[in-house]
Amino acid sequence: MRDYRSEENQDLYAAYPRLGTTKAGIENNLQPSTWWLRDASFLRLKSLEIGYTLPTRLSKSLKLSNMRIYFNGLNLLTWSPFKMWDPEQGGNGFAYPIQKVFNVGLNVNL
Incomplete structure (x- = not known):
């Protein structure tokens, strides 16, 4: 089951957001969010x-x-x-x- 966001899986409602190994490049991960609450x-x-x-x-x-x-x-x-x-x-x-x-x-x- 691919329940995470990736380049191949563009599902906006995936259970987990796109992850990255560095802070640069995925600016959306640095935004304040209630996602993990x-x-x-x-x-x-x-x-x-x-x-x-x-x-x-x-x-x-x-x-x-x-x-x-x-x-x-x-x-x-x-x-x-x-x-x-x-x-x-x-x-x-x-x-x-x-x-x-x-x-x-x-x-x-x-």
């Missing part, structure tokens, strides 16, 4: 924890004073129209991506 608005579920503590009656029957099971996670979901990289990275799309973290645990008190 993207809508990077986003909504992120940054952290979530869900847990369940066993009822005391059930814990006592297992000879425990308390027992809790839980799940927590970080950076679980991101809603954004920008799909090229994580929008929280801004213009630094080549940086290491933000990690998703998942944990499942069990707290037991004897």
Whole structure:
């Protein structure tokens, strides 16, 4: 797919403008432009924890004073129209991506 502007591909609506190796010769590349601006608005579920503590009656029957099971996670979901990289990275799309973290645990008190 040739989705860039070149001498052979004169498509005015190509996704990427004509590139050059020097500043001279392609004066249009030096003009102020909104071409590279993207809508990077986003909504992120940054952290979530869900847990369940066993009822005391059930814990006592297992000879425990308390027992809790839980799940927590970080950076679980991101809603954004920008799909090229994580929008929280801004213009630094080549940086290491933000990690998703998942944990499942069990707290037991004897």
